[in-house]
Amino acid sequence: MTCLDYSQDMLEQAKIRLNGQKHIQCIQGDVGNLQMDDETFDIVLSMNGFHAFPDKIKAFQETWRVLKPGGDFIACFYIKGKSKRTDWLVKNVLSKKGWFTPPFQTEEELRDILEKFYQIIDIHVDGSMVYFHCRKR
Numbered sequence: 001m002t003c004l005d006y007s008q009d010m011l012e013q014a015k016i017r018l019n020g021q022k023h024i025q026c027i028q029g030d031v032g033n034l035q036m037d038d039e040t041f042d043i044v045l046s047m048n049g050f051h052a053f054p055d056k057i058k059a060f061q062e063t064w065r066v067l068k069p070g071g072d073f074i075a076c077f078y079i080k081g082k083s084k085r086t087d088w089l090v091k092n093v094l095s096k097k098g099w100f101t102p103p104f105q106t107e108e109e110l111r112d113i114l115e116k117f118y119q120i121i122d123i124h125v126d127g128s129m130v131y132f133h134c135r136k137r
Contacts, residue, residue: 001023001024001025002024002025002026002027002036002041003018003024003025003026003027004026004027004028004029004031004034005026005028005029006028006029006030006031007028008028011026011027011028014026031046031049031053031059031062031063032053032054032055032058032059032062033058033062034062034065034066036066037066038065038066039065039066039067039068039069039071040066040068041066041067041068041071042067042068042071042072043067043071043072043073043074044063044066044067044071044072044073044074044075045074045075046063046073046074046075046076046077047075047076048076048077048078049075049077050075050077051077051078051090051100051101051104052099052100052101053101054101056103056105057113060113060114060117064117064118064136067136068136069136069137070135070136071135071136072133072134072135072136073118073132073133073134073135073136074132074133074134075131075132076129076130076131076132077129077130078090078100078104078128078129078130079104079105079106079107079110079125079128079129079130080104080105080106080128081106081107082107082125082127082128083127083128086127086128087128090104090128107123107125107130110123110130110132111123114132114134117134117136117137118134118135118136118137119135119136119137120133120134120135121133121134122134
């Protein structure tokens with residue numbers, strides 16, 4: 001199992017929580033420029049990450065590249081257009097603090113992106129959060 005994060009601080013927190021689990025490695029990296037070989041992983045899991053990535057299209061491409069054929073991509077993150085209040089908060093607070101990075105996709109835009117890469121797409125939306133599972137062709 002490989003855990004990847006851009007933030008060294010987040011990796012240090014993960015190492016503490018993992019408490020020396022030898023089968024899990026934590027590495028610093030950029031999801032838009034992964035240093036892994038093509039078709040390395042059976043599963044890629046991204047929890048609340050994509051809304052922070054500066055180049056989301058590159059992140060989608062890299063995620064797809066490192067997945068084995070038949071591999072699963074599971075993720076959740078913020079999508080715009082579902083709640084005016086949340087959209088305002090993201091634009092005026094979270095993005096200005098650098099915690100979220102535009103541009104952000106709508107549900108339809110996300111679906112269009114995923115359909116270019118994956119054959120099975122299961123999307124669920126709850127408020128301004130999207131949860132999905134896709135399978136690589």
